[in-house]
Amino acid sequence: MGELFQQTILISILAGMVRIATPILFAAIGELVTQRAGIWNMGVEGTMLMGAFTAYFVATATGSIWLAVVMAMVAGALVGLIIAFMTVTMRVDHFITGLAVNLLIAGLTLYWFRMYIKGRAQPTFDGFENVPIPVLSSIPIVGEILFDQRLLTYVAFAAVPAVWYLLYRTRWGLELRCLGENPKALDIKGLSVAVRQYAAVLFGSVMTGLGGGFLMLGFSDRFLADITAGRGWLAIVALIAGNWMPKGVLAAVLVFALLESVATHVQVLGIDVPHQIFLALPYLASILLLMGLRRQSRQPQRLGIPYFR
Numbered sequence: 001m002g003e004l005f006q007q008t009i010l011i012s013i014l015a016g017m018v019r020i021a022t023p024i025l026f027a028a029i030g031e032l033v034t035q036r037a038g039i040w041n042m043g044v045e046g047t048m049l050m051g052a053f054t055a056y057f058v059a060t061a062t063g064s065i066w067l068a069v070v071m072a073m074v075a076g077a078l079v080g081l082i083i084a085f086m087t088v089t090m091r092v093d094h095f096i097t098g099l100a101v102n103l104l105i106a107g108l109t110l111y112w113f114r115m116y117i118k119g120r121a122q123p124t125f126d127g128f129e130n131v132p133i134p135v136l137s138s139i140p141i142v143g144e145i146l147f148d149q150r151l152l153t154y155v156a157f158a159a160v161p162a163v164w165y166l167l168y169r170t171r172w173g174l175e176l177r178c179l180g181e182n183p184k185a186l187d188i189k190g191l192s193v194a195v196r197q198y199a200a201v202l203f204g205s206v207m208t209g210l211g212g213g214f215l216m217l218g219f220s221d222r223f224l225a226d227i228t229a230g231r232g233w234l235a236i237v238a239l240i241a242g243n244w245m246p247k248g249v250l251a252a253v254l255v256f257a258l259l260e261s262v263a264t265h266v267q268v269l270g271i272d273v274p275h276q277i278f279l280a281l282p283y284l285a286s287i288l289l290l291m292g293l294r295r296q297s298r299q300p301q302r303l304g305i306p307y308f309r
Contacts, residue, residue, distance in 0.1 A: 076209015
């Protein structure tokens with residue numbers, strides 16, 4: 001009986017890891033494309049929060065969670081347009097732009113949320129349910145962990161090889177990576193640097209908005225002012241820890257997700273340690289990862305540096 005309980009807990013922790021990784025992975029993979037284009041988007045946290053609030057508003061107002069997903073992506077795109085305009089067109093410092101966007105969205109979403117409920121009981125909705133993959137979900141242990149998840153979880157993990165192929169096996173990916181290394185080479189060939197950087201920022205922001213939407217629709221039925229809880233920052237750390245490579249980013253995201261999943265199971269396990277310590281583990285791990293990175297960096301050379309013709 002003890003072994004069965006331990007196996008059940010282990011499966012629950014690992015399945016939770018896969019589910020928890022989903023919103024961070026969406027944001028991290030999107031940000032990977034953005035940074036490969038030379039734009040250091042520090043507004044990931046705010047973009048994810050905007051996606052989460054938009055998903056909540058649409059889901060409670062219309063009852064359609066798929067419309068909520070689409071609108072979360074649209075909200076992410078709108079935030080991305082602001083970031084792209086400030087960094088690419090106006091050439092404002094990337095860090096200042098991102099931090100300003102984060103502060104602005106944190107205030108706006110809280111204000112809009114209070115205006116929406118106006119003192120009444122907070123509306124709720126029915127979120128995503130697991131969608132088991134036939135046959136594969138029946139595989140002992142592995143099926144429960146990997147193939148009995150939310151539909152968007154499968155999309156998030158499929159996005160990793162898709163983005164790898166986009167970056168390293170297509171002409172558009174080659175041009176995009178060139179933006180982060182030597183944008184003048186594209187400019188000399190008559191190719192628009194600005195158009196491609198706008199596209200990269202928009203792609204990253206749409207993915208981040210999708211991650212925020214999933215965070216809202218896949219984990220909760222109520223909006224909280226700080227529902228993202230630093231996951232946007234974890235996405236950026238995962239990108240750095242993963243050395244700007246898709247497989248490295250995936251590995252870093254899974255580490256953070258595993259630590260958070262363990263934290264959520266602490267009370268079930270009956271460990272006599274304050275659960276706040278376990279909740280802090282992903283963030284402590286991110287600090288240790290940044291401190292411990294000593295290998296050769298694959299960071300784009302022109303990352304965060306505005307391009308002047």
